[in-house]
Amino acid sequence: MLMLSGRVVRKSDVLSDIKEPRLYSLSTNPYLPLPLRGKKAFLARDSSSVPTGFGHYFVLPTASSEGFPPDKTTGLGLEFDYFGDGDVVSLLPDGRIRSLFRANSNHNSILLTEQCNHYCLMCSQPPKRVDDSWLLTEAFEAIKMMPRETKEIGFTGGEPTIYGDDFIKLLHHTKSWLPQTSLHVLSNGRAFADEAFSKAYAQVEHPDLMVGIPIYSADASVHDYVVQSKGAFDETVRGVLNLKRYGQRVEIRVVIHKQTCEGLSELANFISRNLLFVDQVALMGLEHIGFARANIDSLWVDPIEYKDQLSEAVKILTSYGVRTAVYNHPLCLVNSDVLPVYVKSISDWKNEFAKECAPCVRKSECGGFFSSGIRNGYSQSITPFL
Numbered sequence: 001m002l003m004l005s006g007r008v009v010r011k012s013d014v015l016s017d018i019k020e021p022r023l024y025s026l027s028t029n030p031y032l033p034l035p036l037r038g039k040k041a042f043l044a045r046d047s048s049s050v051p052t053g054f055g056h057y058f059v060l061p062t063a064s065s066e067g068f069p070p071d072k073t074t075g076l077g078l079e080f081d082y083f084g085d086g087d088v089v090s091l092l093p094d095g096r097i098r099s100l101f102r103a104n105s106n107h108n109s110i111l112l113t114e115q116c117n118h119y120c121l122m123c124s125q126p127p128k129r130v131d132d133s134w135l136l137t138e139a140f141e142a143i144k145m146m147p148r149e150t151k152e153i154g155f156t157g158g159e160p161t162i163y164g165d166d167f168i169k170l171l172h173h174t175k176s177w178l179p180q181t182s183l184h185v186l187s188n189g190r191a192f193a194d195e196a197f198s199k200a201y202a203q204v205e206h207p208d209l210m211v212g213i214p215i216y217s218a219d220a221s222v223h224d225y226v227v228q229s230k231g232a233f234d235e236t237v238r239g240v241l242n243l244k245r246y247g248q249r250v251e252i253r254v255v256i257h258k259q260t261c262e263g264l265s266e267l268a269n270f271i272s273r274n275l276l277f278v279d280q281v282a283l284m285g286l287e288h289i290g291f292a293r294a295n296i297d298s299l300w301v302d303p304i305e306y307k308d309q310l311s312e313a314v315k316i317l318t319s320y321g322v323r324t325a326v327y328n329h330p331l332c333l334v335n336s337d338v339l340p341v342y343v344k345s346i347s348d349w350k351n352e353f354a355k356e357c358a359p360c361v362r363k364s365e366c367g368g369f370f371s372s373g374i375r376n377g378y379s380q381s382i383t384p385f386l
């Protein structure tokens with residue numbers, strides 16, 4: 001698992017002068033033309049060169065910091081050895097550092113806020129009631145620093161739409177700076193029940209934008225229970241309808257656990273009959289972090305136990321022509337009829353395999369596990385293909 005945030009091992013003097021996070025785009029090129037260096041930070045992996053003129057320097061333990069200007073040189077631990085050319089990092093005044101963008105990855109999600117109007121039983125990013133709008137400011141800056149050829153990025157939370165008009169401004173900004181980049185937003189969908197907001201979202205006219213919205217059950221009371229918010233189901237469905245009315249792309253996301261697995265077929269039927277026009281349905285395994293760990297007794301069900309319900313849901317959705325995907329499941333825990341829609345989906349930085357997987361000949365086809373699943377318990381039914 002990659003450490004996306006942590007502490008620097010040696011602070012530069014610049015940290016004592018800053019109050020806000022400072023963002024840097026990294027370069028490993030000591031021959032970068034001089035006029036371009038001022039806006040970049042040089043990442044030193046070895047001691048072969050000490051180029052001048054960069055705005056900042058990050059030195060890994062494999063390089064000596066000798067010769068680098070001490071007032072703008074930060075020492076990093078080996079856990080950040082994965083940093084590379086084109087990455088964007090945020091350095092905080094207290095000496096923390098966060099990876100905001102990895103140029104060699106297609107799994108870049110930008111956290112816009114930890115605030116949310118839901119309190120989902122399995123939330124991986126438990127909501128906080130704090131003003132963290134600095135994350136939005138940071139996102140505006142980070143977008144400007146990302147390479148123009150970036151294939152895709154995601155916006156996540158918390159609930160990104162709580163920013164209202166400022167969220168819409170961020171979409172316009174992203175479209176301007178990264179016009180060829182596919183954009184995926186995770187939202188609980190409720191803000192889109194406001195038709196004016198849906199209209200403003202549509203008016204961004206982003207060429208490649210999709211919003212992923214969870215619906216956990218065809219039974220409104222079960223959905224409201226899972227998200228711990230009364231009235232959520234009605235508002236979310238109205239949000240989906242408004243988005244489609246304005247021609248926007250919508251993915252329905254269903255996290256499967258003890259509270260949702262039994263109703264999977266009914267939900268597949270509900271979507272097929274009432275929301276047939278959505279662009280994709282993702283049926284997803286549980287990630288064992290955040291509230292999911294605290295509520296694990298009411299959530300955990302071994303995927304082997306619901307594999308037939310999963311097959312049935314896939315069969316219903318695909319027979320109606322709904323594009324369907326199965327995410328976050330080990331390959332040996334799904335029936336073979338699911339394989340046409342099986343996706344290796346777990347983000348590279350938190351994707352691992354169990355010790356039982358060592359002899360498996362289909363490991364390269366398998367999505368594996370969340371690192372948190374490996375740490376906190378996983379299926380006892382892992383069966384390597386031999």
Ligand code: SF4
Pocket residue numbers: 330331332333353354356357360361362363366367368382383384385
């Ligand atoms: S045993 Fe094979 S199929 Fe099962 S989880 Fe491990 S790698 Fe995947």
